[in-house]
Amino acid sequence: MEIIENSLGVDIGAFLARPLFGHLATQAPEGPRESPVWYLWEDDAAWILGDAATDTFPARIEETPACSLGVVDFDAERGLVQHVGMRGQGTVEPFDRELAERLLARYLGPDSTDWDPRFSGYVADPTETALLVRIEPKTVVARDQSYAPAPVR
Structure with a gap:
C-alpha cells in the first residue's frame, strides 16, 4: 500500500478504526456506482459485509475488481x-x-444481544448468500481539511 499523502496528523489505522461510514465506488456497465457501507479495517484491508441476494456491489466487484473506498469524519x-x-x-x-x-x-x-435483530440474526444465522468483500488498497490519500468554524451567535 502506497501512501500518497497523509496530512491527518493521526495514524491512518487509528482514523479507520473510528466507526465511520465508508463510500464504496465500483464500476457497472451503466457507469460508476456508490454504496454507503460499514467496514472493518484489519490487516491493511477494508472488509465489508455483503449479501449476494440483496446487495449489488459484490457482483460489480467480481466483474470489475478496481474500486475505491472513501471515509470522511x-x-x-x-x-x-x-x-x-x-x-x-x-x-x-x-x-x-x-x-x-x-x-x-x-x-x-x-x-x-443488544443489537437490532436484523444484525444479530445476520451473524447468528447467516444466509447462504452472506459474504464479505475485501478491499486491498494500492494507494491511499489521507487529508485533514479542517477549518475554523463560524462563531455561534
Missing part, C-alpha cells in the same frame, strides 16, 4: 473535516462469522 460545529481515500482491488470472500461480529461490534457495541 465531518463535524461542522468543530470545523472537522478528515478524509481517507483508497484505491485498489476488491475481492468477494466467503462469510466469516468472527470477522462479521468484529465489524458489527464497531458500530453496534460489543454485546450482540
